Amino acid sequence: MASADDEDPLIGDLSEGAVLRAILARTAPAAHALLGPGDDAAVITTPSGAVVATADTLVHGPDFRTTWTTGYDLGWKAAAVNLADVAAMGATPTALLVSLAVPRGTRLSYVTQMADGLREACAALAPGCAVVGGDLTVSELMMVAVTALGDLGGRTAVTRAGARPGDVIALAGELGVAAAGLDLLFQRFRDGETPVAIDSTKLDAVEQHALDRQLRPHPPIGLAPAAADAGASAMMDVSDGLTLDAGRMAEASGAAIDFSGAALDALAFGGDRQRALAGGEDHGLLAAFPSDAVREHGLPAGFQAIGVVIEGREHGVLVDGTPVVHSGWDPYRDWDGVVSD
Amino acid sequence: MASADDEDPLIGDLSEGAVLRAILARTAPAAHALLGPGDDAAVITTPSGAVVATADTLVHGPDFRTTWTTGYDLGWKAAAVNLADVAAMGATPTALLVSLAVPRGTRLSYVTQMADGLREACAALAPGCAVVGGDLTVSELMMVAVTALGDLGGRTAVTRAGARPGDVIALAGELGVAAAGLDLLFQRFRDGETPVAIDSTKLDAVEQHALDRQLRPHPPIGLAPAAADAGASAMMDVSDGLTLDAGRMAEASGAAIDFSGAALDALAFGGDRQRALAGGEDHGLLAAFPSDAVREHGLPAGFQAIGVVIEGREHGVLVDGTPVVHSGWDPYRDWDGVVSD
Numbered sequence: 001m002a003s004a005d006d007e008d009p010l011i012g013d014l015s016e017g018a019v020l021r022a023i024l025a026r027t028a029p030a031a032h033a034l035l036g037p038g039d040d041a042a043v044i045t046t047p048s049g050a051v052v053a054t055a056d057t058l059v060h061g062p063d064f065r066t067t068w069t070t071g072y073d074l075g076w077k078a079a080a081v082n083l084a085d086v087a088a089m090g091a092t093p094t095a096l097l098v099s100l101a102v103p104r105g106t107r108l109s110y111v112t113q114m115a116d117g118l119r120e121a122c123a124a125l126a127p128g129c130a131v132v133g134g135d136l137t138v139s140e141l142m143m144v145a146v147t148a149l150g151d152l153g154g155r156t157a158v159t160r161a162g163a164r165p166g167d168v169i170a171l172a173g174e175l176g177v178a179a180a181g182l183d184l185l186f187q188r189f190r191d192g193e194t195p196v197a198i199d200s201t202k203l204d205a206v207e208q209h210a211l212d213r214q215l216r217p218h219p220p221i222g223l224a225p226a227a228a229d230a231g232a233s234a235m236m237d238v239s240d241g242l243t244l245d246a247g248r249m250a251e252a253s254g255a256a257i258d259f260s261g262a263a264l265d266a267l268a269f270g271g272d273r274q275r276a277l278a279g280g281e282d283h284g285l286l287a288a289f290p291s292d293a294v295r296e297h298g299l300p301a302g303f304q305a306i307g308v309v310i311e312g313r314e315h316g317v318l319v320d321g322t323p324v325v326h327s328g329w330d331p332y333r334d335w336d337g338v339v340s341d
Numbered sequence: 342m343a344s345a346d347d348e349d350p351l352i353g354d355l356s357e358g359a360v361l362r363a364i365l366a367r368t369a370p371a372a373h374a375l376l377g378p379g380d381d382a383a384v385i386t387t388p389s390g391a392v393v394a395t396a397d398t399l400v401h402g403p404d405f406r407t408t409w410t411t412g413y414d415l416g417w418k419a420a421a422v423n424l425a426d427v428a429a430m431g432a433t434p435t436a437l438l439v440s441l442a443v444p445r446g447t448r449l450s451y452v453t454q455m456a457d458g459l460r461e462a463c464a465a466l467a468p469g470c471a472v473v474g475g476d477l478t479v480s481e482l483m484m485v486a487v488t489a490l491g492d493l494g495g496r497t498a499v500t501r502a503g504a505r506p507g508d509v510i511a512l513a514g515e516l517g518v519a520a521a522g523l524d525l526l527f528q529r530f531r532d533g534e535t536p537v538a539i540d541s542t543k544l545d546a547v548e549q550h551a552l553d554r555q556l557r558p559h560p561p562i563g564l565a566p567a568a569a570d571a572g573a574s575a576m577m578d579v580s581d582g583l584t585l586d587a588g589r590m591a592e593a594s595g596a597a598i599d600f601s602g603a604a605l606d607a608l609a610f611g612g613d614r615q616r617a618l619a620g621g622e623d624h625g626l627l628a629a630f631p632s633d634a635v636r637e638h639g640l641p642a643g644f645q646a647i648g649v650v651i652e653g654r655e656h657g658v659l660v661d662g663t664p665v666v667h668s669g670w671d672p673y674r675d676w677d678g679v680v681s682d
Contacts (some may be wrong), residue, residue, distance in 0.1 A: 034391055035498055038593075040429035040577050041395035041491070043498045050375055051392045053473065054382035055438040055488060059480045086382035095395040099440070099486040132394065134484070139400045145440040145476070145486030147396060150382070157376055157384045236381050252379075 005157070011111065012104025012138065020136055022108060026065035028123065030130035032094035032151070042132035044095045044149055052150035052157065054085035060142040068185050068198065071110035073215040074144060075117025082148035083126045084219035084237040084283040090158040090228025091150035093129040093221065096122065101139035107261050114144070117216075125221045155228045163234035163253035163288035169307035170283045170299050172220045174213060175242065177269040179279020181214025210250045210269065219283035223302040227287050230300040235287040243324050247317045249286065257316035259307035264319065267304060277324060352452065353445025353479065361477055363449055367456035369464065371471035372419040373435035373492070383473035385436045385490055393491035393498065395426035401483040401578020409526050409539065412451035414556040415485060416458025423489035424467045425560035425578040425624040431499040431569025432491035434470040434562065437463065439487050442480035455485070458557075466562045496569045504575035504594035504629035510648035511640050513561045513568070513626045515554060517610040518585065522555025551610065560624035564643040568628050571641040582621045584665050587648075588658045590627065597656035600648035605660065608645060618665060 011019060017328070024037055035043040057065050058078050069077075079096060086093040098118060102111060115131075122129045129148075163169075184207055189198055200208060219237060227235060234253055238245045242259075250257045261273065268276030288309055289299060299305060310318075317324045352360060365378055376384040385392070399405050399419050408589075410418075420437060427434045439459065445453060456472075463470045470489075525548055530539055541549060560578060568576060575594055578584045583600075591598045602614065609617030629650055630640060640646060651659075658665045 014425060035500065039498075039502075040426040041393045041432070041489075041498075043430065043493070044392050044394060045390060046387045046392050047390050049386060050388050051385050051386050051388055051490065052382045053385060053436065053438055053488070053490060055440045055474055055486075056477045057442060057478050057486065059442050061481065062479060080491045085381040089384065091382070095394065097394055097488050099396045099398040099488075101398060101400050101484060101486075133396060135396045135398045137400050139396050139482060139484065140402065141480060141484075142481040143442060143482075143486075144482055145396075145398065145442075145484075147390065147394070147438050147440075147488035148382075149490075151396060152384070157380075157382075159376065161380075161382045178347050225617045290550065303625040 001192035008107045008109045010104060011102050011106045011108060016136060019108065019111060022112050023115045026119060027029060027131045028111055028119045030095050030132050036132050042095065044132060044282050046151050048154045050152050052086050052089050052091040052152060052245055053084060053147060055145065055147045056082050056085060057143060057145040066142065068189060069215060071113030072117040075114035076121040076216045078146045079118045079121035079142045080217045080219055081124060081239065081283060082146045083129065083221050084239070086148045087148035087219065087221040087224035088235050088237040088285060089150070090155050090224055090232065090235060091152045092225055093126040093148055093150045095129060095132040095149045097145055098131055098134035098144065101137050101141065101278040103140060103142060103144040104138055105306065106142065109229050125219065153225065154216065155220045155225070158232050158235040160234050160236045160249045161252040163249055163255055163309045165255055165309050165311045166291050167233055167288040168294045168299070168305050169257055169259070169308040169309060170287055170289060170303040170305050171267065172223045172302040174282050174284060175267045175280045176276035176282065177213040178217055178281035179275050180269050181210035184211055187213065204312055214281065217281060217283050220302055222287055223300065224285055226300045227285065227303065230289060230297065231293045232289055233332050235285060238284045238286050239280055240284055241278050243277045243317050245286060250316060253309070253312050256310045256312050256318060257307055258310050258318040258321060261320045263306040267306065273322065349448045350448045351445060352443050352447045352449060357450065357477060357562040359567060360449065363453050364456045368472040369460050371436050371473050372469035373615040374473045377473050383436065385473060388493050389493050389495045391493050393427050393430045393432040393493060394488060395423060396486065396488045397423050397426060398484060398486040407483065409530060410556060412454030413458040416455035417462040417557045419485045419487045420459045420462035421466060421558045421560055422580065422624060423487045424470065424562050425580070427489045427491035428560065428562040428565035429576050429626060430491065430577060431496050431565055431573065432493045433566055434489055434491045436470060436473040436490045437487055439472055439475035439485065441475065442478050442482065442484040444481060445479055447483065459541060466560065494566065496566070499569050499573050499576040501575050501577045501590045502593040504590055504596055504650045506596055506652045507632050508574055508629040508650040508651050509632055509635045509646050510600070510650060511597055511628055511630060511644040511646050512608065513564045513623060513643040515560060515610060516608045517613055517617035517620045517622050517623065518554045519558060519622035520616050522551040522608050523568050525552055526555065530665060555622065557580055558622060558624045561626055561643055563640065565626055567641045568626065568644065571630060571638065572634045573628040573630055576626060579623055579625045579627050582619050584618045584658050586627060590652065591657055595654050596658060597651045597653050598648055599651050599659040602661045604647040608647065612636055
């Protein structure tokens with residue numbers, strides 16, 4: 001009679017080929033792939049002749065913990081954060097490459113659920129995009145390095161550097177909700193066994209939403225091309241916190257960004273302005289739009305005005321004219337260095 | 342007075358931005374990049390409208406050990422193995438994305454030397470290709486995940502699956518030399534301090550060459566487009582050993598591959614046929630060419646005939662008509678699981 005172990009073997013007891021087959025059985029066909037997984041490399045169509053490419057890694061410890069993060073959630077998040085970076089250029093994601101390092105003691109189901117999460121995040125956030133290749137290796141530490149590719153569809157890439165004084169600063173997506181979810185994890189689920197069963201009965205609906213968004217971010221990928229078409233002068237995704245990321249846009253653009261406190265309070269999850277400014281991982285789209293375009297056409301769907309670009313790089317980021325103390329997530333400064341299994 | 346520690350700080354004592362600036366100061370401009378590092382994503386030109394993409398990760402332990410591998414060598418190898426996968430499709434490498442996970446106790450110089458190795462491997466093996474983006478994170482374990490992109494220049498991608506009975510099997514590059522270098526490391530330099538000073542006076546010129554090739558592989562990237570143009574019906578890089586990789590080509594092509602023992606002996610490093618068949622990491626290009634094209638035009642420059650494609654997938658890989666016992670490097674099966682610092 002088959003034991004649970006036979007049904008869900010350890011990665012270390014399987015050949016590389018067996019693990020890959022189990023993963024590839026769960027990847028979806030990529031609409032843009034001329035050639036998918038299985039050869040030395042994949043081939044992806046890029047009709048415009050320009051491919052957008054970005055890479056982001058999730059490491060056990062600073063970026064996720066198997067205590068809290070299921071394989072599905074890890075796959076979802078690894079896809080979402082990379083899709084958001086492609087979208088932030090005004091492009092449509094076309095393909096993911098996934099380099100996966102897993103300890104030998106990992107169950108196969110963790111890895112196949114990760115493949116499910118990757119597939120479903122693509123389907124939900126960037127239809128037509130899928131995993132076209134990658135790499136699998138054993139490691140003492142779990143790590144997922146994703147590269148996302150995208151197509152600009154003939155558009156010019158929208159960088160962080162184009163914001164000009166007078167531009168309207170607008171945001172699509174949520175603000176502070178992922179940070180609220182992280183606070184919940186640390187406050188309520190820190191000291192449990194591995195994995196911690198996150199007991200939903202201990203959470204109200206608002207808390208459950210925050211936890212969902214922390215574990216499975218929903219960046220508004222599909223809004224990005226329209227923002228580029230609407231003339232966005234600068235755009236980026238808010239991954240490390242609004243203050244830190246807006247500061248990067250301001251610095252790159254040689255200007256300052258002045259947020260409206262009232263607009264932030266209205267958008268901030270739970271009305272928590274401080275968390276909205278400092279909390280990372282929402283992966284909303286922060287964009288600057290020339291004011292005359294906004295006057296004429298309004299902001300593109302899904303974007304809400306939260307500030308203006310002003311003169312003077314030295315002012316950095318402000319709220320209602322008052323400089324904000326630099327805050328946000330820097331893994332080199334902020335992570336406590338403790339790896340919790 | 343500045344101490345050595347001040348001059349070469351630990352990664353954990355620096356901000357992410359400071360480490361990135363030190364790395365980016367050492368990357369070269371990418372000839373194919375419309376937009377390089379510094380934004381959410383890079384933009385790379387792909388005039389043919391098809392981008393080749395591959396990912397491969399080096400993990401401390403199974404893939405390299407800081408005992409033996411300098412930062413420079415790690416960067417070189419991480420570039421070379423990925424460039425070889427792009428070349429194996431018949432494409433020209435255009436860009437690398439590098440996701441780097443480093444322990445806090447790593448010296449900055451290790452990382453900047455890695456950037457040097459990445460840059461110089463690109464310059465030597467695939468001029469015009471360079472690092473265009475990536476990701477940096479702290480980790481308990483050092484790991485480098487590289488994605489390489491390439492352009493087919495209007496060619497159709499050469500897969501592993503096109504070899505037909507009667508085709509000539511040819512190889513460009515070395516055979517067994519990287520494995521010989523690995524044997525030297527295990528035999529002579531296993532028990533030293535961290536890092537082991539590899540004393541070159543203990544090595545003769547042949548041994549030094551083997552060690553160089555293990556640490557800094559030189560795949561013949563530039564020969565690949567010409568092989569595609571010469572009508573290669575299948576191509577791949579030999580990363581896991583000739584028998585294992587040729588078996589993959591044979592399987593994908595629904596045929597068998599019969600090597601000439603004499604040809605292998607002539608090419609094998611040190612005349613060691615067994616190591617030539619089983620040893621990995623040379624990253625030479627294994628290709629099949631239709632026999633009439635070979636008769637008419639000869640093999641493309643740098644390729645030497647080492648066998649023929651024959652009928653019968655069930656025969657797998659043979660030498661002079663005798664099946665070879667399956668051998669090669671499978672990290673899931675072969676790695677001893679010991680992480681040596």
